[in-house]
Amino acid sequence: MAAGYHGRCVEFDGTDQAFIHDDDQLDFDATDLTIAVWVSTDAGGTILSETLEGEEWVPNGKTLFIRNGHLAFDVGWVGVVESEVRVNDGRWHHIMLTWHHRVGEAAIFIDGEKVGSQRLKPDQPLDGDVLRLGFTAEDFPEEMPWFSGKMDGLRIYNRALTV
Known part of the structure; x- marks a missing residue:
């Protein structure tokens, strides 16, 4: 545990999940969701993923991550929505993803501002999936699959919140 945005937080060293x-x-695949978390990183990597337990990125997997400093959400072999804003400055940023499962609508937010949205409807449900913090797969995101930094105040809601 490390000093967090509010009290203590979880610190990932680039090898943890x-x-x-x-x-x-x-x-x-079954419900609308909102993922909200405070992050502080000067690197990046996976924040949260829904994929298979193996080490490879799979079609229709979902992952919220930071690549080259930019917040992104990817549905495997379907597409990605990515911010123009960089968040790998070592400061605390509030990250949020809203997901409407029936239409595959994803929206990403940084510090309360919507920074991207796109329809990313999976081709089929992902059966046998797991939810992970800090890691997607050995081969995705290619630049940095493991999260390096701090996470605080993770919230997962089974509905798409509005801002």
């Missing part, structure tokens, strides 16, 4: 118990209320 954590699994979140998965159920239908936290499934990108």
